[in-house]
Amino acid sequence: MNFKLTLEYDGTDFAGWQVQPGCRTVQGVLEEAILKLTGQSVRVHGSGRTDAGVHAYGQVASVKLSTNIPPERLKFALNPLLPADVKILETQEMHDDFHARFSAQGKTYAYCVLLRNNPAPLLRHRAWQVDSRLDLERVRQVLCLIKGTHDFKAFCSAGSSVSSTERTIWEASMRQTGEECVITLHGNGFLYNMVRIIVGTAVSVGLGQLQLEDVSTALISGKRIIKAPTAPAQGLYLVHVDY
Amino acid sequence: MNFKLTLEYDGTDFAGWQVQPGCRTVQGVLEEAILKLTGQSVRVHGSGRTDAGVHAYGQVASVKLSTNIPPERLKFALNPLLPADVKILETQEMHDDFHARFSAQGKTYAYCVLLRNNPAPLLRHRAWQVDSRLDLERVRQVLCLIKGTHDFKAFCSAGSSVSSTERTIWEASMRQTGEECVITLHGNGFLYNMVRIIVGTAVSVGLGQLQLEDVSTALISGKRIIKAPTAPAQGLYLVHVDY
Numbered sequence: 001m002n003f004k005l006t007l008e009y010d011g012t013d014f015a016g017w018q019v020q021p022g023c024r025t026v027q028g029v030l031e032e033a034i035l036k037l038t039g040q041s042v043r044v045h046g047s048g049r050t051d052a053g054v055h056a057y058g059q060v061a062s063v064k065l066s067t068n069i070p071p072e073r074l075k076f077a078l079n080p081l082l083p084a085d086v087k088i089l090e091t092q093e094m095h096d097d098f099h100a101r102f103s104a105q106g107k108t109y110a111y112c113v114l115l116r117n118n119p120a121p122l123l124r125h126r127a128w129q130v131d132s133r134l135d136l137e138r139v140r141q142v143l144c145l146i147k148g149t150h151d152f153k154a155f156c157s158a159g160s161s162v163s164s165t166e167r168t169i170w171e172a173s174m175r176q177t178g179e180e181c182v183i184t185l186h187g188n189g190f191l192y193n194m195v196r197i198i199v200g201t202a203v204s205v206g207l208g209q210l211q212l213e214d215v216s217t218a219l220i221s222g223k224r225i226i227k228a229p230t231a232p233a234q235g236l237y238l239v240h241v242d243y
Numbered sequence: 244m245n246f247k248l249t250l251e252y253d254g255t256d257f258a259g260w261q262v263q264p265g266c267r268t269v270q271g272v273l274e275e276a277i278l279k280l281t282g283q284s285v286r287v288h289g290s291g292r293t294d295a296g297v298h299a300y301g302q303v304a305s306v307k308l309s310t311n312i313p314p315e316r317l318k319f320a321l322n323p324l325l326p327a328d329v330k331i332l333e334t335q336e337m338h339d340d341f342h343a344r345f346s347a348q349g350k351t352y353a354y355c356v357l358l359r360n361n362p363a364p365l366l367r368h369r370a371w372q373v374d375s376r377l378d379l380e381r382v383r384q385v386l387c388l389i390k391g392t393h394d395f396k397a398f399c400s401a402g403s404s405v406s407s408t409e410r411t412i413w414e415a416s417m418r419q420t421g422e423e424c425v426i427t428l429h430g431n432g433f434l435y436n437m438v439r440i441i442v443g444t445a446v447s448v449g450l451g452q453l454q455l456e457d458v459s460t461a462l463i464s465g466k467r468i469i470k471a472p473t474a475p476a477q478g479l480y481l482v483h484v485d486y
Contacts, residue, residue, distance in 0.1 A: 008361075008362070008363065008364050008365060009364050009365075010364045010365050010367070055365060057365070079362060084364065084367050085364045085367070086364055087361070087362035087363075087364050089361045089362075090361075118251075118330070118332045118333075119251070119322060119330035119332075120251065120330075121251050121252050121253045121327060121328045121329055121330050122251060122252075122253050122298060122300070124253070124327050124328070
């Protein structure tokens with residue numbers, strides 16, 4: 001049987017999604033819980049890797065298992081075997097071809113920027129704190145440029161081995177609530193570190209360290225903007241995966 | 244010189260406010276930071292104790308110190324000596340009579356209730372998760388009863404040695420955003436565990452485990468409602484202290 005698992009996790013104490021020897025990873029603790037429950041040593045496939053410190057409200061994983069537990073009850077059997085910082089929200093049986101990564105049609109990420117000059121103990125693992133003078137209108141202008149179908153080669157970290165760097169961003173928006181600014185990106189796929197580079201670039205433009213023209217040039221030339229920072233992992237949330 | 248310190252902290256990894264031998268407390272780490280900076284071993288007075296796991300957006304402390312650091316700069320000197328989960332938002336010089344506890348005129352607490360049946364890894368240290376069928380209208384009715392001047396003897400834990408248990412609650416309101424419900428209480432003072440008992444009682448009424456009449460009876464009789472739970476610490480935030 002092929003299962004789809006929908007997961008929420010607090011990425012703070014994980015070395016990211018992917019199993020690595022000697023590291024506590026989300027994939028690792030999931031596979032351990034499944035082994036404990038079923039005695040089966042299986043590979044759980046995620047919709048994509050998340051880096052250390054990145055959170056998820058709706059990461060999706062797929063796994064092939066033999067079990068007589070009813071599919072929608074599987075989460076109740078697995079959750080007690082999982083640590084408090086990762087839990088399964090939903091388990092569903094899927095057709096054999098379903099694969100969390102290859103079947104994904106789109107993803108939604110949220111990034112939390114905190115506009116505050118004082119330190120923020122309560123959000124230290126949940127947001128990127130930036131100078132409160134950030135010009136939100138300029139951040140919005142960057143998001144406007146990003147929206148649509150582009151070659152995002154300039155907005156990914158080296159080392160990813162994808163055949164094409166063209167992606168479509170259907171939604172790129174921002175919502176402010178007090179000191180918290182949440183940037184939401186919904187697209188058909190994201191390159192390695194793409195969300196964090198887009199957010200880092202947008203914040204640099206909003207702080208006057210980069211010009212809007214630098215962004216449009218990068219989109220056309222495919223050349224990484226040297227001064228654009230990669231926003232830190234702790235502000236990033238994988239919200240939803242479309243199938 | 245007498246200083247007022249305004250503090251934010253994540254209460255998760257603290258054994259509460261008050262210094263206790265062998266425990267990591269907010270008061271303890273503050274006094275250590277002051278000792279490191281000034282060489283002075285002093286007592287920092289809080290506006291009140293917070294229990295283990297309780298958070299603060301605006302706890303206030305007072306401390307007498309000799310220093311030639313300008314008062315408003317003192318936070319910049321102390322913050323690097325404090326751990327990441329507690330920071331000073333503001334330092335001000337006050338007249339000699341100012342005392343964080345005795346000068347307080349009122350306090351605002353917020354309590355976060357999460358209406359969700361699935362587990363919630365990202366809010367596990369930040370909210371009290373209750374059955375999503377909670378009837379918010381009934382919670383509001385309890386808050387309505389609580390508002391005003393009452394003898395809150397029925398709404399405090401034994402062991403507090405206060406002379407009077409009469410308090411005035413100026414505001415008792417609730418605001419819902421998605422699954423999160425924030426109850427705000429603003430009053431001239433709060434007895435030991437009073438906010439957590441009020442919230443526990445309101446939630447019990449909202450879940451149909453208690454009747455509204457039990458609340459009005461308790462307010463009149465001063466007798467603790469036996470079935471009313473004390474809401475857990477991790478949903479509670481000390482937001483503001485009035486002077």
